[in-house]
Amino acid sequence: MTSEPTAKRSTLNARIERIFDHTSDTRSLFLSLTSGKHLRFAPGQFISITIPLGDETRSRPYSIASSPEDRGPFEICFNRVKGGRGVEWLFERRVGDTFDFSGPFGTFTLAPDLDSEQGFIAEGTAIAPIRPMLKQAVASTPSSTIHLIYAAPDRDHIQYPGELDALARSAPNFSYEAVIMPADRIYDRLAEMAQTRWIAADADRSRHFYICGVGKGVIRLRDLLRDAGYERRAVRYEQW
Amino acid sequence: MQALRLRPNWDGFPVATQRIISKTTLTPMAKLRIQFENGDPEKVIEFDPAKAPFHHDGEPGSILDVMLGHGIHLEHACGGNCACTTCHVIVKQGFNKLGEASEQEEDLLDKAPGLTPTSRLGCQAVVEDPNAEIVVVIPRYTINQVSEAAEE
Numbered sequence: 001m002t003s004e005p006t007a008k009r010s011t012l013n014a015r016i017e018r019i020f021d022h023t024s025d026t027r028s029l030f031l032s033l034t035s036g037k038h039l040r041f042a043p044g045q046f047i048s049i050t051i052p053l054g055d056e057t058r059s060r061p062y063s064i065a066s067s068p069e070d071r072g073p074f075e076i077c078f079n080r081v082k083g084g085r086g087v088e089w090l091f092e093r094r095v096g097d098t099f100d101f102s103g104p105f106g107t108f109t110l111a112p113d114l115d116s117e118q119g120f121i122a123e124g125t126a127i128a129p130i131r132p133m134l135k136q137a138v139a140s141t142p143s144s145t146i147h148l149i150y151a152a153p154d155r156d157h158i159q160y161p162g163e164l165d166a167l168a169r170s171a172p173n174f175s176y177e178a179v180i181m182p183a184d185r186i187y188d189r190l191a192e193m194a195q196t197r198w199i200a201a202d203a204d205r206s207r208h209f210y211i212c213g214v215g216k217g218v219i220r221l222r223d224l225l226r227d228a229g230y231e232r233r234a235v236r237y238e239q240w
Numbered sequence: 241m242q243a244l245r246l247r248p249n250w251d252g253f254p255v256a257t258q259r260i261i262s263k264t265t266l267t268p269m270a271k272l273r274i275q276f277e278n279g280d281p282e283k284v285i286e287f288d289p290a291k292a293p294f295h296h297d298g299e300p301g302s303i304l305d306v307m308l309g310h311g312i313h314l315e316h317a318c319g320g321n322c323a324c325t326t327c328h329v330i331v332k333q334g335f336n337k338l339g340e341a342s343e344q345e346e347d348l349l350d351k352a353p354g355l356t357p358t359s360r361l362g363c364q365a366v367v368e369d370p371n372a373e374i375v376v377v378i379p380r381y382t383i384n385q386v387s388e389a390a391e392e
Contacts, residue, residue: 046317046318046323046324048317048318048319058296058297058319059316059317059319060319061317061318061319061321061323061324102317103317105317105318105324105326106317106318106323106324107324107325107348107351108323219344222343232347233350237347238323239321239322239323239344240321240323
């Protein structure tokens with residue numbers, strides 16, 4: 001049965017300006033609005049792309065990996081997943097192609113006016129929303145300590161390594177560590193590191209956290225931190 | 241189709257007749273009544289929760305799944321993955337007939353505009369009772385709904 005919207009969905013139209021392959025299975029698209037205007041969004045938000053599959057369309061979310069301040073084309077980043085028809089469609093797009101999307105959407109954004117320590121945890125392409133959030137946090141809260149734990153199954157799948165290195169050198173309040181682990185053990189290791197760094201190390205429970213990843217491991221990290229005494233609203237997460 | 245909730249006495253009915261009657265009139269049917277705050281006409285869906293999923297987005301048997309599977313649009317920007325609040329619905333009747341909200345759903349609802357004590361995410365609120373009568377209102381506004389304000 002086909003879906004007949006009761007109200008017309010408002011959409012924007014994007015053109016692919018540039019394609020960048022991080023690895024053979026991980027790609028970024030740099031998009032501009034065909035209207036000539038700029039997309040207004042908050043770091044951490046996503047767009048919902050209208051993807052034609054057969055005789056129907058589906059909406060699929062893709063986090064914005066660039067910062068609003070970049071002002072040029074905005075970036076989405078994604079990787080191939082088994083059976084992911086939507087992402088295969090995206091891999092088939094070429095420079096100059098256009099497609100519809102709606103958004104931005106999402107409430108996985110920085111808490112306002114923070115001066116407490118902030119911990120970020122990301123896995124693989126889930127660095128996409130974390131990347132602009134980090135930049136915003138570093139720029140807007142220079143007095144707070146910011147640490148990123150970023151995991152991937154191999155060194156090639158650590159994205160933006162040069163940029164993260166540069167940020168760590170230029171911003172004394174920012175540090176990060178890359179974790180290389182087999183995919184089935186990534187969340188075990190992330191939980192161990194969170195336990196050591198943010199739970200066992202001291203009794204400070206004023207930190208704020210931002211976690212983004214795939215699957216139930218994200219929920220496990222959420223529960224670990226909340227059960228250790230961090231406030232519910234201080235542990236923000238996005239699970240894909 | 242009117243839902244019948246009592247199993248009749250089949251004594252004396254041929255098996256073939258039992259099958260035909262069962263298929264046509266005796267399947268438990270839940271009812272979902274959808275009201276739109278923007279003034280769109282009310283819609284009513286009768287369905288068998290045991291036949292879920294009806295579509296491919298949201299939890300099988302969820303309000304989103306039922307609506308999409310019966311040709312009624314409900315926004316779900318994240319693809320029905322419990323990652324946004326665009327499928328926010330307000331349950332006016334039958335709240336206790338829905339599966340319990342997870343902590344993840346509660347965390348998201350926390351940020352939904354127009355939150356009420358009976359708010360749910362359509363992609364997560366599963367109709368479990370085959371005889372449930374649910375009434376939901378689709379709010380006029382959802383958070384971060386796309387608009388001209390997205391361009392500058």
